[in-house]
Amino acid sequence: MSNDVTSLNVANFSEFMDSPGRVKVLRFWATWCRPCIALEPVFNEVATEMKDSAGFAEIDIDKAPEIAGTFGIRSVPTVVVMKDGQPVDMVVGLNPKDRYTQVVKAAS
Numbered sequence: 001m002s003n004d005v006t007s008l009n010v011a012n013f014s015e016f017m018d019s020p021g022r023v024k025v026l027r028f029w030a031t032w033c034r035p036c037i038a039l040e041p042v043f044n045e046v047a048t049e050m051k052d053s054a055g056f057a058e059i060d061i062d063k064a065p066e067i068a069g070t071f072g073i074r075s076v077p078t079v080v081v082m083k084d085g086q087p088v089d090m091v092v093g094l095n096p097k098d099r100y101t102q103v104v105k106a107a108s
Contacts, residue, residue, distance in 0.1 A: 004047040006057040009064045016057055017085065023054040023107045024082040025100075028073045030061050035094040036077040043079070046100045053108040054081075081107045 008016055008026070017024060027043050029036035040058075047056035061068040061076060071080055071087070081089040081103050089103040 004051045004056055005044055006055070008057045008059045008067065010066055013059075013064070013067055016055065017082070019055065023104060025054050025056045025104055026071075026080045026082065027056075027058040028061055028068055028071070028076050028078045028080070029058060030076050032062075033076045039077045039079075039094050042097045043100065046097060046104065050101065050104050050108075054104050079103070083107045 005027075006012075006016055025047070027039070029039070031037075043056070043058070050056075059067050061073060071078075075092050077092075077094060079091045079100060080087050081091075088107045091099055091103055
């Protein structure tokens with residue numbers, strides 16, 4: 001995990017989501033998921049490059065199934081982009097870095 005990505009669980013999820021003003025980018029993943037592991041450095045790069053325009057976080061679906069259930073996550077990795085508390089875009093599976101950058105820019 002990068003310093004620019006917050007690891008979320010049930011205890012700190014609301015605090016992260018309630019922080020004012022910024023787009024939130026959530027990466028849902030699992031330790032047993034190879035594409036999730038491959039996405040991590042790409043997601044961390046995007047987080048570092050775009051930290052001024054969005055808040056980035058990751059949720060391990062095995063440690064926080066309640067959060068994954070709330071978002072209807074059925075496949076990992078899934079990246080959900082939130083704006084004003086509502087999901088505005090979702091990227092499922094392992095994609096090129098540009099795809100993640102585009103969805104964050106579109107929401108900002």
